[in-house]
Amino acid sequence: MKILLIIPAYNEEESIEKVVREIEEKCPECDYVVVNDCSTDHTEEILKQKNINHVSLSANLGIGGAVQTGYKYAMHYGYDIAIQQDGDGQHDPAYIQDVIQPIVQKEADLVIGSRFIEKNGFQSSFSRRAGVRFLCGVIRLVCGVKVTDCTSGYRAAGKELIAYFSRSYAQDYPEPEAIVSAALAGFKVKEVPVIMRERQGGVSSLNLMKSALYMIKVPLALVLRRLMMKRIRGEKR
Amino acid sequence: MNPKLQIFLILVIAAFFVALVILLKKKKLSLRYTLLWLLADLVLLVLAIFPDLINWFTRQVGIVSPVNAVFAVEAIFVLVIMLSLTGIVSQENRKIRKLAQENAILEKRVRDLEKLTRVNHGLISESGAVREGESYEQA
Numbered sequence: 001m002k003i004l005l006i007i008p009a010y011n012e013e014e015s016i017e018k019v020v021r022e023i024e025e026k027c028p029e030c031d032y033v034v035v036n037d038c039s040t041d042h043t044e045e046i047l048k049q050k051n052i053n054h055v056s057l058s059a060n061l062g063i064g065g066a067v068q069t070g071y072k073y074a075m076h077y078g079y080d081i082a083i084q085q086d087g088d089g090q091h092d093p094a095y096i097q098d099v100i101q102p103i104v105q106k107e108a109d110l111v112i113g114s115r116f117i118e119k120n121g122f123q124s125s126f127s128r129r130a131g132v133r134f135l136c137g138v139i140r141l142v143c144g145v146k147v148t149d150c151t152s153g154y155r156a157a158g159k160e161l162i163a164y165f166s167r168s169y170a171q172d173y174p175e176p177e178a179i180v181s182a183a184l185a186g187f188k189v190k191e192v193p194v195i196m197r198e199r200q201g202g203v204s205s206l207n208l209m210k211s212a213l214y215m216i217k218v219p220l221a222l223v224l225r226r227l228m229m230k231r232i233r234g235e236k237r
Numbered sequence: 238m239n240p241k242l243q244i245f246l247i248l249v250i251a252a253f254f255v256a257l258v259i260l261l262k263k264k265k266l267s268l269r270y271t272l273l274w275l276l277a278d279l280v281l282l283v284l285a286i287f288p289d290l291i292n293w294f295t296r297q298v299g300i301v302s303p304v305n306a307v308f309a310v311e312a313i314f315v316l317v318i319m320l321s322l323t324g325i326v327s328q329e330n331r332k333i334r335k336l337a338q339e340n341a342i343l344e345k346r347v348r349d350l351e352k353l354t355r356v357n358h359g360l361i362s363e364s365g366a367v368r369e370g371e372s373y374e375q376a
Contacts, residue, residue, distance in 0.1 A: 035341070055341040061334055069338040076342060171334075 003100065004079040005032035006070030008063055009087035013042045015199070019089050020052050026093040033073050034087065037066040063153075064174035071157070071166040083156040088199040090122070091154045095194040099156040108190035109161045110182045112147060113154035121195035131215055135176050138219045142226040143183040147191050150176045154194055161187050170221070173214055177221050184229040238288040238303050246285040246307070254278050273321055277314035284310065 005023055009016050016034060023032050033053050036043055038060040047054040055073060057066065067084055074082040081100050085091045095113055102108040115121060116132075123129065136150045153175055157165060164185060170177030183189050257274055260266045284291045284307065295306040 055345045057337050057341045058344075059333065059337045061337055065334050065338065068334075069341055072338055073342055073345075 001081065001104070002077075002079045003030045003081045003083065003096075004070075004074045004077070005030050005083045005085055005093075005096070006067060006074070007032060007034045007085050007087045008037060008066035008070065009034050009039065009043055010037040010060070010063070010066070011039045011041045011043060012087040013039070013046055015089045016043060016087050017046055017050055017052070019085075019087055020050075022089075023085075023093045027096050030083070030096065031079070033070060035066045035069045035073075037061060037063070062172060064169055064171035067174065068165065068169035071162050071169065074162045075166040079162065080159050081156055082162050084153055086153045090196050090199050092195065092197060095154070095192075098192050098194065099154065102190045102192065103156055103158045107188070109158045109187035110179065110189045111156045112149060112152050112179070112189070112191045113194035113196075114147070114149035114152055114191045115194060115196045116148040117191065117193035118195075120193075122198045127211075131211065134215070135218060135222075138222050139176060139180055142222050143180050145179060145183045145189045147179060147189065149191065150179055152194075152196075154196070157182075170225075172221075173218055176218050177225060180222050180225045181229065184225065238291060238307075242304065243285055243288060247282070250278055250282045250285060254282075270321075270325065273314075273318050277311075277318070280314070281307075281311065 005027075007016075007019060007023075012019075020032065020034065023030065031053070033055060034047060036047060036054055036056045038057050044056060046052070047056075055069060057069060061069075070084070071082060081103055083096060083099060085093070091113070099111045099113050102111045115123065116129075124132075132149060132151050136147050139150050140146055161182060164182070164187070165178070168181070170181060179189060254275075257266070257271060257278065261268060261271060288303070291303050291306050291310075294310075295301075295303045298306070298309075300306045300309065
């Protein structure tokens with residue numbers, strides 16, 4: 001079974017090498033690809049010098065476009081499972097086995113690593129948790145899927161979902177929307193507990209203004225998705 | 238409608254039309270995205286030449302002054318054109334994204350191929366590549 005780790009990176013010069021080395025050490029059977037989203041720092045030089053497998057976008061597309069590039073890559077090289085992992089070191093590759101297990105056993109097509117199931121490790125700020133809870137409520141409302149960590153960027157997709165995501169993937173702040181679009185397209189979504197760390201370098205993409213905008217934009221996008229897509233029960237696409 | 242206003246409108250619309258045609262001829266605008274402008278121009282021209290039409294429209298929708306009706310028609314066109322522009326931007330955005338993504342994957346494949354070619358050369362050509370290198374130095 002061919003497994004690919006997709007690591008989107010935007011200005012992650014401080015952490016990207018550590019993240020990759022950790023993956024090589026803890027999960028030597030997996031391939032990985034770093035998607036450099038037109039970083040303005042030295043990320044590209046580091047990727048080249050340290051011989052890290054990567055693709056480089058020639059224009060900054062944002063996290064959605066970068067992750068989708070990873071799915072296109074997975075599609076092109078025929079991977080069976082693609083795992084998304086952030087380039088800032090928040091996600092521990094030790095849980096890769098946990099997130100791919102439901103896919104291997106054909107219980108799910110999309111598996112999300114959630115830090116709120118067992119409530120261990122880095123739990124983020126109170127306001128962030130409240131926001132996540134609200135969005136999870138919206139997700140449950142529009143597609144009936146119960147998740148606890150809908151903004152988690154630690155997730156795994158099976159082969160058919162790779163094909164679907166490489167064709168159509170939510171942009172801007174895609175994590176919650178990708179769950180809804182996958183669920184509405186008939187893919188099975190499952191959550192497994194993981195422990196996350198605090199970021200090891202770089203800055204979070206969200207500040208106060210952006211968070212406020214996020215809380216308006218994302219629910220709107222979710223409801224729109226629901227209106228756009230007819231729900232297909234049981235079977236895929 | 239005041240005849241002075243009528244003449245003014247016709248002149249402005251004509252000037253606008255000429256500007257459109259010149260830009261089209263210079264290929265600064267593509268016809269595809271200019272059709273809506275031409276349509277707006279045409280409708281406004283008809284309204285300026287036949288003010289009875291605008292007077293009738295004014296009464297129908299309950300506007301007091303015919304001048305305001307002219308503004309209203311213009312505003313509606315502006316809104317439609319802006320909406321179509323947002324649509325075009327969204328579409329272009331999608332196309333650019335696809336290009337950037339496919340370009341990135343292609344670039345990676347080229348990089349890999351180049352590396353492979355170098356390795357293959359090194360393996361195969363104990364004679365070929367070295368000799369080539371020598372001749373390079375001589376030249």
